[in-house]
Amino acid sequence: MTIGSLQRFLMGAIALLLAYPTVAHAQFGEGAPPGSPGREIIHLTGDLYRFRDVRHYGMFLHTPEGIIVVDPTNPDTAAWLKGELDSRFDVPVRYVIYSHAHNDHAPGGAVFADTATFVGHENMAKNLMQPAAGAPLLPLEAHWDTNGNGSIEESEAPDAYANNFAEVDLDGNGSLSRREMWAPRFQGAPVPPPDIVYSDRMTISLGGKTVELHYTGINHTDGMTVPLFRDERFIYTVDHLTPKRLPRMTVDAGYAYLPDWLESLRRIDELDFDYVSPGHESVGTKADVSEQRRYMNDLVDAVSAAMDAGRTREEIVESVRLEQYSHLMEYELSIANNVRAVETMLRFVRER
Template sequence: MRKNSLSLALLIGSACGLIQSAQAQQYEGLGSGEGLPRHEITHLTGDLYRFRQIRDFGLFAVTPDGIIVVDPMNTEMATWLKAELDERFGLPVKYVIYSHHHNDHASGGEVFADTATFVGHENMRKNMQPPAADAPLSPRQQLWDANGDGLIQLDEAIGTAHHAEFDSLDTNNDGGMSHAEMWMRRSGGEQVPPDIYYSDKASITLGGKTVELHYTGRNHTDDTTDLLFPDERVLHTVDYLTPKRPPAYDVYGGFFPDWLESLRRVEQLDFDIISPGHELPGTKADAIEQRRYMEDLIAAVRAGMAAGLTEEELVETVLMEDYDHMIGFEAHRPGNVIGVYQTLIAYQ
């Protein structure tokens, strides 16, 4: 397979149909965080609050008996958050719930370990275990391995999520990235593992507040948890469903067509507001748009594959014009096409 030589520029945006236009304009630069405080807490609705570091968001619920935190992110964020929670509410964090195992969301839990019980999907158990140093490349990584040596060299990484970080990922300086080294990029670290694992659905009640944990199937990962707060009719989603924005870049690690099935299941949940792990809140209409986008994207890529188009030809012809109003569309569309194509080739 010819290697894609497309280099995707960083362009992360945000929008929110729930807030006033002046406030939305304030967050137009959310992708870089320029002009915003590094850390921030904002009230969402009811007993729910969002906390932010640059462009990453977590969520917490305040109850009379303590606080439920979703995704502590990292030690810096969690340390700042704990100080703020102590000052504002004077209540302990009783639960930390993970959306998935990736280290940009599931790190920092040690800050709350003295009071909190940690909860996550059962697949986090295996996903938090590092692969052996000599573990083989994943099926999709094998597509990049042009010389078949079991490593990804710098030129082979062009167009992937790993190219810009090649020097830091090639930790043994042998000129190639192993599967274990690439695993470290998203999953490495010293995250606190869950104390409680669930499979399909669970609920946690604290101080009269209930949060439902839903596993809607494989999407961005195979251990993603959607968190539904029935009282506020809020659904917290991370990475695979971001209002008004396509999936990020080449959707590395994503599962197709499972991702689409997950979005269909999310539509069946009873909520009004989406609180995403990146960017600003949205509505159920945004979930519907995401599902339609994914339906059209997968169908177009499959049709092109059936017609014998190459990866490069698919990028040139699967234009998705009906969705060009979405934030970051020009940056993310080519990678979305590549990601779906490579995943369908690698895993089916």
């Protein structure tokens, strides 16, 4: 190994560590393949760009009066981005828009705090707050709590927690509190809370350009914002709609996001856009939105039918394969996990 390749290897390893600050999160969240390039800015159209940190993508729109950034990602990426923006443009960042509160997309905006207003959905602001000690379980968590003691033992935990129980059980007392189940996804580098929250829809106007913020209901979390760059005909869909890839559905959000996710995708499909810039992977088109809708609807229908037929959870995981979607990225990685997640949520919805 040459010095240069060793340096690149170490830089890659450091970038991975920065992107995945906790072991638990790496297992819940998005993984980056070793050797991925680090950071870059990618021009989309007009004054609209996406920026990349390994496998995470945010966006920014340049206007004559300032810059609108979506998802600062993490402190090191935001510091790098600020340097890039300062060298390319002579206007400051005026707005930071949060897509959601997860700790691999939201942190880092403090570097823009002198000039920027922070905006997010009202539930995003709520999700940022560490639950109080002894806070009650969320509805889906309470459903797992079969012994009713207000916390989740390993035998009660779904795979998302059981597979790395010791890391999530921060106090090591053998059961997971609401606060401990919140931490893997939401605890991390500081996130300046939004200065402005909205509930349904909001429009940001700056330098003759506009960004619409749409809330389309519960999908990946209950606080997701879909920014729509109307003139540029782009939307940003972070973790809930990844073109040409299966979604990574988990049950660590504390509530069932089905069937709501289907309705959310329908509402996204109705927005007036041509292109999708996700928080992972490549830019897609409206056709990819339709394909994601078909996949999600077929997945829910198939699991639902198997449940109606009285199949066990493991029989359902084995039988629901949806091979017609095997051309999508991460099919082998995610199909079984997605079936498990859908089964868990539908069972909760049926039994509550």
